[in-house]
Amino acid sequence: MIVTDRNPRSILAEVFGYSEFRGEQEAIIEHVIAGGDAVVLMPTGGGKSLCYQIPAIAREGTGIVLSPLVALMHDQVMALRLAGVRAGALNSSLAPKERREVEAAYLSGELDVLYLAPEQLASAGSRTVELLKRGRIALFAIDEAHCVSQWGHDFRPDYLKLGALAEVWPDVPRIALTATATPATHREITERLHLESARHFVSSFDRSNISYSIVPKQNVRAQLLSFIRDEHQGEAGIVYALSRKRVEQTASALRDAGINAVAYHAGMAAEARLEAQTRFLREDGVVVVATIAFGMGIDKPDVRFVAHIDLPKSVEGYYQETGRAGRDGLPSAAWMAYGLADVVQQRQFIEASDGDQAAKANQSRHLDHMLALCESVTCRRKYLLEYFGEREIADQCGNCDVCLEPPKLWDATVPAQMLLSTVIRTQKERGRTYAAGQHIDVLRGVQSDRVAQVRLDELSTWNIGSEWSATQWRGVVRHLVATGLLEARGEWGVLWPSEAAKPVLRGEAQVHMREEVIARKASRSSGGGSKRSAAAADLTPEQAEVFERLRAWRADEAKEQGVPGYVVFGDATLAALAVHQPTTDDGLLAISGIGQVKLERYGAAVLMVLAGRGE
Template sequence: NDQVVGLKDLGVKAERVHSAMPESERTQIWKDFKNKQIKILYISPESLMRNEMLSALKLLNISMFVIDEAHCISKWGSDFRREYELLKELQNFFPEAIISAFTATADEETRADINNKLTNGKGKIFLYGFNRPNLSLAVQQKTNNWKAQLLEFLVNRKNESGIVYCLSQKLTEQCAEFLQSEEFNAHPFHAGLDSQVKIDTQDKFMTEDNIVVCATIAFGMGIDKSDVRYVVHISLPSSIEAFYQEIGRAGRDGLEADTLLIFGLQDLFQRKRFIDMSDANNSFKIKENKRLDALIAYCDSATCRRQTLLSYFKEMSEPCGKCDNCLNPPLMIEGTEYAQMVLSAIYRTGQFFGSGHIVDVLRGVYSEKVKVKGHDKIKTFGVGRTATADFWKIFIRQMVSANYLLIDIQRYGALQITQKGETVLRGEEEYFYRKIEFNTQIKEKRIRVENIDANTLDDEKDLLSALKSKRIELARKRRVPAYIIFPDATLHQMILHKPKTLEEMGKLNGVGLQKLKKYGEVFLEIIKSI
């Protein structure tokens, strides 16, 4: 409706028909359309492709069909709808008419599929570009208190309009209720609401300048509000295409707008579960998982968000200078020891349990499940008790997105170790993780990857080799992973600082009192000898 109003304001004779309007109004519109008093008529695909509608339109001289949100036609698109796919029959019913299709979010495969369906591959494809330079991009790791994260982002935006996307209908209502309690002009929107409630919310969104709509993806298509100043996702979208489509509803006036994606491991599990439970064939599921993996890679990227996003659509760009990664380059931290803790806990519990249970084991939580399974008796029980549950959940999610772990949907989200993860467990490969951006009790090894430069390690390769050999020797004798002796980061500290006494050795990260007593003299002798 807002698009029709906008066209009328420009002097274009436009109208729309839909099932909710009175019969008398619908009859008058059709009469005007037939008499060519209306130049552009908006209609849903469901109504258009009814046999009686097609028969009526064939009697008129329709010169062009314009399909908006055309990615819905393709099964590879971000919002595939079967009623849109029926539009492929238009070329048979109206062979003389021009068929054009528009979308802002279609990768190469989706564009080809749309072209094949609508024109048998004979259509011309025009590509404008995907860059939206006025949008600022940011991603946050979800904690147990997503409401606080959302409020922190919105606290200075009460006089602006925006959209908060949620995965479920229930979550939209919880989100709206929370924001209302914080004195925001917030409204839920989802397919389960009464039609009039949805119409009223859309009208408010178009006319008020301080409204926030907490919505499922049911909200947004056909909405053309130019001054949306922010879009937030508190649930993970299904793909980069879907994400790009949804953030594209912000800043259509060309002015600055902000976007924020807050996601966690549970979001990833839910999305993978949706794919696995769908009726689609394996080929489709594989492609959908790859699309989801691309979005996860975007979320965990340490480089410019815009570059990562545009590269997915085969478009090159310079660093934007305004995304969270450009403004605050993430710190990469050596986390081999923590990774081995996680991997060991998963291995010792049989690779049958999800992240929640593994986190309980790591933190030494005597939950009923932990006690029943006897997991309070394994060696890794409580080894990570100095870190918060949020830290471990995010740490595990990063391991999943980096393919050190996988989520087994058939086993209700059980974490399993990949071949890549096995190399870390065996101490054959180091693991670095993106700094987890909230206060934790854990003492992270603040070692930037670039600080342990290649030249230093090359100059000291004999010493590093000797230290690693001794570590492996001791680990084999004790039948423990190498990190239990010393993680690689601590060996690097030994190389950088070359301690000469036990006191100096004890000041290094990763060398506690017990390890100092057990291994201090042995490693000091190696450092002195080379």
């Protein structure tokens, strides 16, 4: 698109089809258009991309977008092209002829936006650097800027070298953007990218449309299947697991249960990973089961849930992963099942890692914060927002499991003392200790061959805790390990009391924890039968029928063009079309998400579908 009106609001309406900016978008865009540097912290789904795409279109030259996501550049470029933006990408996936065409378009000033991977600028004398010097650059956008943090959860060494952009192109504005940054990471971004003179825009990290829920892990596969069937049947979602084997087993189990699921992890062949990602992005209702190798930069707006069946390593990782749900602003869910084995496993990973003591201490701090979120008896959202530096927030969000179903607290001081005493006595009197299950058997008086062999039934703590269930005892163990009163050591996770346990044993400190909730309340979804998508949930039956016709048309159109459906139109746009059912071009332009280019491309077909004459 050759822009004649470079006013940001005109570009917003004509190219992207929106009538109003959100939050600080307009201030950021005007600052960058005027030549200023910016650091932007904005939650996933907050509209970060417009903050550099509109200035790239408005300013003379080409906007250079540095993104670590080579696998997703194609879809990002196609989405811009369908909106009329002249976009391209240079990455390792291009054939030599395609690369020459993109380079020629850049040198001749025929690109508004050019995507690059950071490693292409890692060397000052690289071919790409020399190419960029020969053209005119409108701005540099450093996406996923938290990757520069060496103590963060997603460190990429090539990001450290991007600070040199200020030296090579001192007059070109730079904008660094991320959705995941604590105050410490924010400082690292500023310092390492040499953005000390930049203007900082920090939005609230609150994603109010996401409902957070953390449940005690029992039979996690059955719990996951129930969660998907009861609340998100037929909807797109992401399930995160820690190991490749667990990913494949879970995906297979979901498929066996009739869920349209695919696996994704770094151990798969590149072709298989690409096929899984493509299906997830371009088909409706696909669930991808993945390791953390999947997800950064996923632009799919209609992901209705993100589930974790293993404990994330950090709050930053958890927040970024859950943020991939509900980018379209519609109701979505972040669900996690968490148990004692997760805590033991993560501690073991840290101890076995190759890092030095400083690195291990940092990993432990990250894990401690994650455990505190899981064990919290206060609002999940409040904890998350305070972690990212937001203090002036309400005590209750009304959209997390703690707020919706307030947990009952119980004084676990006595059982904690019993458990700690049992651990100590097995050490002193039997010269050894055990993993959690054996100690729980002692406390509940459960006979076994091991008990008889080592005469554990002669311990003074034998059967003193029979009034509590095995589930409650597992919760006590998990809580004590999570809070550092017990340590789980070695390959088998044997329990040892820490120094912090002494005040509890002496009665100088109390232990309060939440009751385990085994049977969750009935789902808040509609129950039996097929569940409407979130976008169609508030539509009348007649409007829902129109919505489904539009979705069918969109699926055919997207398949023909080889792009995800949301690149054509998002669900929110289709829902608005179903509600208002415009009959003219002007009516279509009044719908959020329809700009001039998409009107010209799709307007006639959409009007036919709305009139019931085409699909």
